[in-house]
Amino acid sequence: MFNKLLLAGRVDLAIPIIEKYIDDPLAQVTRFMFAALTAKSVEDLPEGNFNKLSVVKVTPKFGNISALHLAALNPNLEILKKLLNMVTANANSKH
Numbered sequence: 001m002f003n004k005l006l007l008a009g010r011v012d013l014a015i016p017i018i019e020k021y022i023d024d025p026l027a028q029v030t031r032f033m034f035a036a037l038t039a040k041s042v043e044d045l046p047e048g049n050f051n052k053l054s055v056v057k058v059t060p061k062f063g064n065i066s067a068l069h070l071a072a073l074n075p076n077l078e079i080l081k082k083l084l085n086m087v088t089a090n091a092n093s094k095h
Contacts (some may be wrong), residue, residue, distance in 0.1 A: 003063035011037065011073055021062075028059035030067075037070035042082050055083045 005014035015038060021027035022034050032054055035045050058064045068087070071080040 003065070006065070006073060026061065028061045030054075033059075033062075033065075033067045033070055036067040036079060036083060037074055039074065039079050040076060042078050045079070045082065050086060052087045055086050 002014040002017045005011070005017070018029060018034060018037070021029040022031055023029070031046050032048070032050055039045050055068050056066050058066045058069075068080075068083050071083045074080065
């Protein structure tokens with residue numbers, strides 16, 4: 001259901017539904033993913049050792065959505081830029 005809400009641009013209606021599934025192993029929704037969608041600023045993203053996998057891993061039980069997809073729905077472009085930088089920084093560090 002929340003997938004259709006997200007695709008329809010109704011993030012406001014999807015947030016309360018998604019929030020109920022944070023850290024539920026069956027739903028595979030992480031705090032990082034939820035923050036990518038809801039953060040008002042980069043400082044609101046959770047602290048931790050997040051890497052490329054944290055950003056791009058899709059969760060089949062959560063509609064094949066990744067934190068990067070959710071950041072793209074966040075109206076704050078800085079959130080998306082931060083996640084994209086995490087992907088490229090991780091990729092560059094391996095070379």
